[in-house]
Amino acid sequence: MNHDICFVGLENLPVLAREFNHLGAGGEQVQQTLLSRALVRRGYRVCMVVLDHGQADGAVWDGVTTFRAYRPEAGIGGLRFIHPRWTGIWSALSRANASTYYVSCAGMRVGLVAMFCCLRRRRLVFRTASDSDCCPDRLLVSYARDRRLYEYGLRHADSILTQSASQHTNMLLNYGHESTVAGMLVDAPESAKDFADRDIDVLWVNNFQGLKRPDRFIDLARRLPERHFVMIGGAGPGGQQLFDSIKEQAESCSNVTFLGRIPYHDVNEYYARAKVFVNTSDIEGFPNSYLQAWIRGVPVVTFIDPDDVISRQNLGAAARDPDGMYLAVRSLLADHALWTKASEDAKAFMASEFDESAILRPYLDAMRLEAGVPAS
CATH class of the missing domain: 3.40.50.2000 (Glycogen Phosphorylase B;)
Structure with missing residues (x-):
């Protein structure tokens, strides 16, 4: 053979x-x-x-x-x-x-x-x-x-x-x-940026499909108008109408930068610049994006916590609902010590487990x- x-x-x-x-x-x-x-x-x-x-x-x-x-x-x-x-x-x-x-x-x-x-x-x-x-x-x-x-x-x-x-x-x-x-x-970076050197407060990277719930990210951005949100992703199968709708909504929010599809080879630089990564999906497996975030010291806030690893290892926050997600993101961005502990725990987790x-x-x-x- x-x-x-x-x-x-x-x-x-x-x-x-x-x-x-x-x-x-x-x-x-x-x-x-x-x-x-x-x-x-x-x-x-x-x-x-x-x-x-x-x-x-x-x-x-x-x-x-x-x-x-x-x-x-x-x-x-x-x-x-x-x-x-x-x-x-x-x-x-x-x-x-x-x-x-x-x-x-x-x-x-x-x-x-x-x-x-x-x-x-x-x-x-x-x-x-x-x-x-x-x-x-x-x-x-x-x-x-x-x-x-x-x-x-x-x-x-x-x-x-x-x-x-x-x-x-x-x-x-x-x-x-x-x-x-x-x-x-996961592709490992050479180093991770400090909190002050990151210019993206909240990052979302996913395909635009209904089950990914990008609308929740827009709602979150509206509740935190003082924070900079960045949205990355292309239309998934049957998702062009949703993509166009979310793009229009994002462009109406002064604190949201909508970038559309970014090639995989270039997207990791956005993870490196982010303070918090958010996943808004209804259904996932173990998202590759979690690993891309954690290895760069980015806490993850999500509704989906595979085997409770985020809660157990302090890798961000597992929210029960949109209000919980809002509170978790707000706390991580406002409390430098809280963010630093989650960031360091994320990098340590990746070093030991991956x-x-x-x-x-x-x-x-x-x-x-x-x-x-x-x-x-």
Whole structure:
């Protein structure tokens, strides 16, 4: 076989290749790309199945070989599920010729990759990307066909990885499958700014979808008119109308800077400049944005606290409602000692819990790879 591991991440190219970063990406695309680079540094043969954006088939970035599946706009409505999506994905999987295939996020791709692996006798690793992936009644999958394919994929996965203990519990309770909790990787900065050197009081970074509730950020900004709020993100699937509406509202607030989509390669500088990071979503998994904030000493205020880690480790505040979020943000910005303690605790937590070699261990076990030593 040509490769040890193949990541099936059709939307990964904007993170992997800077020249495509205008296309936008989410947290799971970041995680797959960071994981692929970490494995390359340890000497593994890594490839990735991505969408066709005009790049050459077999193009290599950072040691990761990419195989094109299909063009995003290709196909005829009603038929494109079969061709080019199913056929394109399977063709790319075949060209990758890997021992193990890795796919994340609930949806039909999990089933398509599982069928391929069963036919070719290859190993399949699935990792959740959201709490909803473990709860059938909250599954963010529109079509019954795709939900059945997802369930087929879960049944035939050789290993399932989850983001948190609560996801592990729900995967077992709702689907009857055991899983292993696996942490996430993050790009580390060289240093973190002091409080006085940060010029963004409150930062929001997310895709514009209804479940992300960007309207709550606007409401928060209106309650704290003396603070500088910055909003970053592009329209998610079906989210253009919401994007336009929130942009209009943001532009009516003198204390809100609306930046729209910022490429992943450039967004970390905004985390470095922020005093507080806010997540307003109704549903998440373990957001990559939390890690990007904490490693730069930015406390996180949110409604979603995976396994109560924010409350237990003093990494910001877990709010119960918008009033609680307002009070938490106001307190962190007004009380320098409170902010400093949360900032230092966040950096210490990341240093102790997110060592790359330790994070990789469950992934290597799932992929049946031996632990390698990263190249210097």
